[in-house]
Amino acid sequence: MRAIDIINLLNQWAPSYLIDEWDNTGFQIGDLDKEVKKVLISLDLSREVFEKAVEEGAQMIITHHPIIFKPLKAIRKGNYKEGLIYDIIKADMVVYNAHTNLDLTIGGVNDALAHLLEIKNIQPLKVVYEEPLYKLVVFVPNSHAELIRQVLGDAGAGWIGNYSHCTYNVEGVGTFLPQENTNPFIGEAGRLEKVDETRIETIVKEKDLKEVVNKMIKAHPYEEVA
Structure with missing residues (x-):
């Protein structure tokens, strides 16, 4: 090493x-x-x-x-x-x-x-540093929701205290109209599509943001990730 x-x-x-x-x-x-x-x-x-x-x-x-x-x-x-x-x-x-x-x-x-020293109720005398946190929201077809949640957590998103892989999820219907020269994962160009999707919300530390977003985009099935 x-x-x-x-x-x-x-x-x-x-x-x-x-x-x-x-x-x-x-x-x-x-x-x-x-x-x-x-x-x-x-x-x-x-x-x-x-x-x-x-x-x-x-x-x-x-x-x-x-x-x-x-x-x-x-x-x-x-x-x-x-x-x-x-x-x-x-x-x-x-x-x-x-x-x-x-x-x-x-x-x-x-x-x-x-x-x-077996000290109880430990509190800092002053805050030395507060790491910036970002809220990350992504929409994904239900078939890939579990995959994206896992990828986000493994990349460092969703840490709250001693808990990792924390997310909030809401299911709904997403719509999109693929334009010419597109290669949609679902549907076809020129036709409005309605897809059962999951909105995944999580938090990301500033130092992990770039890697989390890059890995999420790489694993996401959509040509254009929202």
């Missing part, structure tokens, strides 16, 4: 939009395309941690706190932090950290601490 593949998986759990503005979190050192067979995980990246990673044959180090927090003016051999970064680069190792985003994400550090 490449380093970028591991980072993408971590970003799904602790997304970058949760990173506080003062923080410096994410990919910090190395080659994103490097093949990784062993990862060392630590709270901080110290000289001892680096030497342990070398000893264990790890190609990647993942930490909670960033080793590069403020801009560096130079990377010099011998200086403690700069020298450590120098040696990490020389060892062709990848370094990634997840800090405030891991603190805030669902199931992250804050949730884990609250669980260990």
Whole structure:
């Protein structure tokens, strides 16, 4: 597995939009395309941690706190932090950290601490981020309603809390008149058609919208999806 593949998986759990503005979190050192067979995980990246990673044959180090927090003016051999970064680069190792985003994400550090302390009625002190949601509505012949619901849910639509594949459905009659040079799934050009259809409504996160719409259109039987 490449380093970028591991980072993408971590970003799904602790997304970058949760990173506080003062923080410096994410990919910090190395080659994103490097093949990784062993990862060392630590709270901080110290000289001892680096030497342990070398000893264990790890190609990647993942930490909670960033080793590069403020801009560096130079990377010099011998200086403690700069020298450590120098040696990490020389060892062709990848370094990634997840800090405030891991603190805030669902199931992250804050949730884990609250669980260990057996805190009840947990509420955030402030809203850090509210992900935009879109309402998606599509009309589909009844024969394909179940397929489209499944495709939408599998693509990431319909998440409400810990529930996935949430939709609202209403059956009715759709009408359309195919024009010349069309190839309708039902009916023929020049003739008004009435079709038993299902109106499917769901919600989609902004980050998933493009993929959800593309997969829905690909699976939909109609030449023109409405």
